[in-house]
Each structure stands twice: as C-alpha cells, then as structure tokens.
Amino acid sequence: MESIKVVLLGLGTVGKGVYETIQTHQTQLQAVLGKKIEVVAILVKNKEKKREIDLDPSVILTTDYVDILQLPEIDFVIEMIGGIEPARTYIEQSLTKGCHVITANKELMAFHGKELRKIAEQTGFQLAYEASVAGAIPVIRTLQELLQVNHITKIEAILNGTTNYILTQMRKGKISFEQALMEAKEKGYAEADPSNDIEGWDAFFKLMVLSDLVFDEQPNWNHVDRSGIEQVLIEDLTLAEQFGLRLKLIGSLYKNHDRWEAKVKPTFLSKSHPLYYVEGVENGIVIETDLAGRLFFQGSGAGSLATASAIIEDLVNVWQRQKLGVPKRGVKWKAIAEHKGDQSYWFVIQSKQKHRKNEDLLLKNSFQQFGITIHASEWIELPNQEYTTGYVISGRGDDIKKFLYQVEKQYWGLKWYPISTWQEQEEKSKRKVYA
Ligand SMILES: NC(=O)c1ccc[n+]([C@@H]2O[C@H](COP(=O)([O-])OP(=O)(O)OC[C@H]3O[C@@H](n4cnc5c(N)ncnc54)[C@H](OP(=O)(O)O)[C@@H]3O)[C@@H](O)[C@H]2O)c1
Structure with missing residues (x-):
C-alpha cells in the first residue's frame, strides 16, 4: 500500500503522542485516507536522550534539519518544537520544499502566523494549526x-x-x-x-x-x-x-x-x-x-493525546481537502452597530481593611458620587481582625473605568474584575445588531 510520508519535528510530550497515535490508529487512518501513514524521520535536539518510546528502526532520528530537507517525497512536516526559532525557519523551508505543515505552536502563530500563511498560499501547500489553540477542541x-x-x-x-x-x-x-x-x-x-x-x-x-x-x-x-x-x-x-x-x-x-x-x-x-x-x-x-x-x-x-488528536485530525483534513485549498472568510468584517454605553458589571474587592465600617461607608459614598449603582456588598473577616469587602457594581462603559481608576488611588488594596453573565435577555439584545 502506498504511504503518506511524515516528518516529526520534536519528540517531547506532543511529538510522542503524535508518533504513538499514528501507530495505535493506523487502521482507522488507512480506512479514512486509503493510505498508510509512515513516519520517516524525527528531528530532536538531543539524540542521546533516553526516551520512553519504541521507535521503528527504519525511522531516521536526527538533530540536523538538513537531513530532513534532503529527504525525497515528504508529504507532511509536523512542527512540535515550540518557540519562535528555529521553528519559524523550519516551517518556511518545509513549505518551500513542497510539504504541508502542521504546527502546535501558538507563540509562533501569534507572532508570524500571517506571514507563514502567506508563504503557504504562495507555495500551494497548507499550514494547519488546530493544536495551537485549546488542544483537542476543534x-x-x-x-x-x-x-x-x-x-x-x-x-x-x-x-x-x-x-x-x-x-x-x-x-x-x-x-x-x-x-x-x-x-x-x-x-x-x-x-x-x-x-x-x-x-x-x-x-x-x-x-x-x-x-x-x-x-x-x-x-x-x-x-x-x-x-x-x-x-x-x-x-x-x-x-x-x-x-x-x-x-x-x-x-x-x-x-x-x-x-x-x-x-x-x-x-x-x-x-x-x-x-x-x-x-x-x-x-x-x-x-x-x-x-x-x-x-x-x-x-x-x-496533554499528549489531546494535542495529538488535533494534529492527526489536521493531517487527515489537509490531505482530504488538498485540492480545495484552505477556506477563507471571504468578506472583510463589517462594522457592527454598537449599543453605546452598555451597562457593565464589575466586582470590586477592597482587601484587608482595618476598620471595615468607616472605609466601607467612604467607598460607598464615592460610588454614589460617581453615579455608580451598587447592587450588593458582602464582607468577610480575616483571622487578624482585618476585613475584605466585595461589591457588585454597574455603570456605563468607560465611565466605570474612570471611576475605578480614581478611587484606586484613595483606597488601598482595591481590585476590580469584570463580571460576565450570559442571561437570556442579554443574549437577545446582542443579536441582530448589524448595520
Ligand atoms: N504539551 C502540551 O500539552 C501542548 C499542548 C498544545 C500545544 N503544545 C505546543 O506544542 C509544542 C511542543 O510542546 P511539548 O510540550 O511537546 O514540548 P517538549 O516536551 O518540550 O518537546 C519539545 C521537543 O522539541 C525538541 N526540540 C526543542 N528544540 C529543538 C531544536 N532547536 N531542534 C530540534 N528539536 C528541538 C525537543 O528535543 P529533545 O527531546 O531532544 O529535547 C523535544 O523533543 C509547543 O509549541 C507547545 O506550545 C503543547
């Protein structure tokens, strides 16, 4: 049976998971792809490292990327090294050589994703990166x-x-x-x-x-x-x-x-x-x-297998749709009519107060002064006779940020966090807001 030839860059947590998944799911892969998947070479940093994995003796284990570039007829290069360099250069060279590339590298995709996707487009080969965001979640x-x-x-x-x-x-x-x-x-x-x-x-x-x-x-x-x-x-x-x-x-x-x-x-x-x-x-x-x-x-x-899942599914998807290319979101984003000055909710924490009642009152006055609504407040007593108080407040958009910025200077130990709710009502009001 013909095989799809794969090179792995990296044999750490993710690399090992991918190698093992190719062995354990070979029957399923063959059924889906009509071809065997064959790992022909693996690039690592340290060849002498002890590894808890049984590699087929035919697999070339190397520390030199030139060995990879010289291999004939490679279909996929899977990058699982991490970091920016040398991963970026290896991906560029792999695409230029004529291989599809799959990467799990979010940092690289955040810094150089656009440029690498462009190279992929120019070469006609695909760059897939499902594993770079949220592991197994597609x-x-x-x-x-x-x-x-x-x-x-x-x-x-x-x-x-x-x-x-x-x-x-x-x-x-x-x-x-x-x-x-x-x-x-x-x-x-x-x-x-x-x-x-x-x-x-x-x-x-x-x-x-x-x-x-x-x-x-x-x-x-x-x-x-x-x-x-x-x-x-x-x-x-x-x-x-x-x-x-x-x-x-x-x-x-x-x-x-x-x-x-x-x-x-x-x-x-x-x-x-x-x-x-x-x-x-x-x-x-x-x-x-x-x-x-x-x-x-x-x-x-x-995790090893969860990330391997995303990578292997990428491989299958790229292979199946290689003639179709990567789908693009064709239309540029249109401006969306915004509910200006939306009411937003915040949780404000005032940590480790010595005299809860006085400070509580002062802070409450400040809320009122800035037109902020307090929906609820609670406090807890800490072991050393200190108090931490929490307030659920709401106000309009940026006003609340200005208020919080001002009071932070006056009140020690003040922290604020946004609150996100997802109520049915909110959901409805946010839908169908296109201009
Ligand atoms: N771990 C996860 O659960 C997870 C989940 C999603 C995405 N990721 C991403 O997947 C990538 C790999 O993560 P990992 O956890 O598998 O890392 P890891 O366990 O540290 O493995 C890295 C592998 O890359 C090899 N390597 C490192 N630098 C190299 C170089 N300059 N040249 C050749 N080989 C080199 C190492 O070789 P040696 O074995 O010889 O040291 C090792 O085999 C990263 O981009 C990470 O962000 C990881």
Whole structure:
C-alpha cells in the first residue's frame, strides 16, 4: 500500500503522542485516507536522550534539519518544537520544499502566523494549526470551515488549563495561589517556569491566533488589556462565591464601537455563563454568532493525546481537502452597530481593611458620587481582625473605568474584575445588531 510520508519535528510530550497515535490508529487512518501513514524521520535536539518510546528502526532520528530537507517525497512536516526559532525557519523551508505543515505552536502563530500563511498560499501547500489553540477542541476548523457565513460577534474563552486549574483548586481547597501553583507543578500541569501561563501570555497568544483567523488582523498588542492571576487571593474567591460568582482567566474578542478589542483578564462569571462550569485543566470557548447564536465548546486544552488528536485530525483534513485549498472568510468584517454605553458589571474587592465600617461607608459614598449603582456588598473577616469587602457594581462603559481608576488611588488594596453573565435577555439584545 502506498504511504503518506511524515516528518516529526520534536519528540517531547506532543511529538510522542503524535508518533504513538499514528501507530495505535493506523487502521482507522488507512480506512479514512486509503493510505498508510509512515513516519520517516524525527528531528530532536538531543539524540542521546533516553526516551520512553519504541521507535521503528527504519525511522531516521536526527538533530540536523538538513537531513530532513534532503529527504525525497515528504508529504507532511509536523512542527512540535515550540518557540519562535528555529521553528519559524523550519516551517518556511518545509513549505518551500513542497510539504504541508502542521504546527502546535501558538507563540509562533501569534507572532508570524500571517506571514507563514502567506508563504503557504504562495507555495500551494497548507499550514494547519488546530493544536495551537485549546488542544483537542476543534475551534480553528469550526471558525475556518463551519462558520464561514456567520458573523462572529464575540468570543469568550478559557484558553489556559494551568491557570484554570490553579483558580479551581484555590476556590475548592481554600488554598493560596502559591500552594495551588505548587500542586499544579507536581501534577505536571504547570511548567518549572510558569510565567507564560500565570501572567496570561499563553492565553494572549492563543487569542491573537483566533483574532487573525476571525478578523484577518490582530489588535495592537500594546492596547490589549492583559493581566494574569498572580494577585488573586483566596478571600477574593470566597467572597465572590457568596454572590454566586467564579473567577476564571478569560480571553475575549469583542467589538467596541468601530474596532475589535481583545483582553485577557481574570473575570468573574455568573452561573448563567457556560464557562462558569469549566473547571480544572479543561478549556472552554463560547462563540457568539448572528445566525447560529451561541456555540459552546469544552474539552482538554493540553496533554499528549489531546494535542495529538488535533494534529492527526489536521493531517487527515489537509490531505482530504488538498485540492480545495484552505477556506477563507471571504468578506472583510463589517462594522457592527454598537449599543453605546452598555451597562457593565464589575466586582470590586477592597482587601484587608482595618476598620471595615468607616472605609466601607467612604467607598460607598464615592460610588454614589460617581453615579455608580451598587447592587450588593458582602464582607468577610480575616483571622487578624482585618476585613475584605466585595461589591457588585454597574455603570456605563468607560465611565466605570474612570471611576475605578480614581478611587484606586484613595483606597488601598482595591481590585476590580469584570463580571460576565450570559442571561437570556442579554443574549437577545446582542443579536441582530448589524448595520
Ligand atoms: N504539551 C502540551 O500539552 C501542548 C499542548 C498544545 C500545544 N503544545 C505546543 O506544542 C509544542 C511542543 O510542546 P511539548 O510540550 O511537546 O514540548 P517538549 O516536551 O518540550 O518537546 C519539545 C521537543 O522539541 C525538541 N526540540 C526543542 N528544540 C529543538 C531544536 N532547536 N531542534 C530540534 N528539536 C528541538 C525537543 O528535543 P529533545 O527531546 O531532544 O529535547 C523535544 O523533543 C509547543 O509549541 C507547545 O506550545 C503543547
């Protein structure tokens, strides 16, 4: 039987999962593709490394990419190295050589996705990157192929399993951020250097990949409101639970007046929001569209086999549709009529006050002075006779940000988080808003 020839760049967590999946699912692959999948070579950094994997003796294991370039008749190169270089150069050279490329690399796609997609288009070969966003969840293909006519009006997503795990454990186990992070490291959910995850960069890169795909452009990175979860305290989560709110690191793409905006921010979610129920290392994505309404996806955002699943499905899809090419969202995004000055909700936390009543009153007065509505407030007493108070407030659009910016200077330990709800009423009002 003829075979489809594949080269793997990288044999780490993802590379190993892909190699193994090709062996374990060979019958299924042959049934679908009518051909065998044959891994002909694997590029690694260190050839001497001990690996818990049985490689077929015919597979060339090399540390030199020139060996790969010299191989005849390669159909696919699958990049699972990570980082920008040398991954970027290898992908460019693979496309130019005449191979389809599949990558799991969100950082590279965020920085150089546009340029690499252009090279792919020029060469006539395909670049697929489902695994770069939300692991096993088929979000890229859904946006690229299944929602070509729908207008996407908003995307909200939990794109990082590590931070979702930490926040879940902090809330459920009443443990500190540091303890939850340590637990995540012990379980292999966080890397030795977790800064990319906890500072929100990982989610940010994934959001930029989605932005490129959906809107054919990325927002100015300097204007993206990105923050991580390092400042979150257990009492913040405990307090919010009294209002039925849960904190998640949410990446969102949404329209603000005449431009698309993106943000990655710890956000409190109400029970009406589907992402409220996405716990632990799982990822979740809500896509709001004009025709299909709200679509919700949940699943494994990382891990060897979950990521391999996205890569192998990409391979099959690229092979099956190679004559058709990559579908494009043909129409440039039209401006959407915005509900100017939408009412938005915030959860404001005033941490570790010494004299709760006085400060509470002062802050409440300030809310009123700025025309902000307080819907509810609760407080908890901390062991050392300090208090943390939480307020659910609402106000119109940017006004609330100005208010919060002003009072932050006066009140120590003040933090605020957006609240995202997804009530039936809100949903209706946001639909059919096209000009
Ligand atoms: N891990 C996940 O769950 C997950 C999920 C989604 C996406 N991803 C993405 O998938 C990619 C790979 O992640 P991973 O977790 O599998 O990483 P990993 O375990 O660190 O594996 C990286 C592999 O790349 C090889 N490598 C690194 N630098 C190289 C170089 N300069 N030349 C040749 N080979 C090199 C390493 O070789 P040695 O083995 O010799 O060191 C290793 O086999 C990343 O882009 C990551 O963001 C990962």
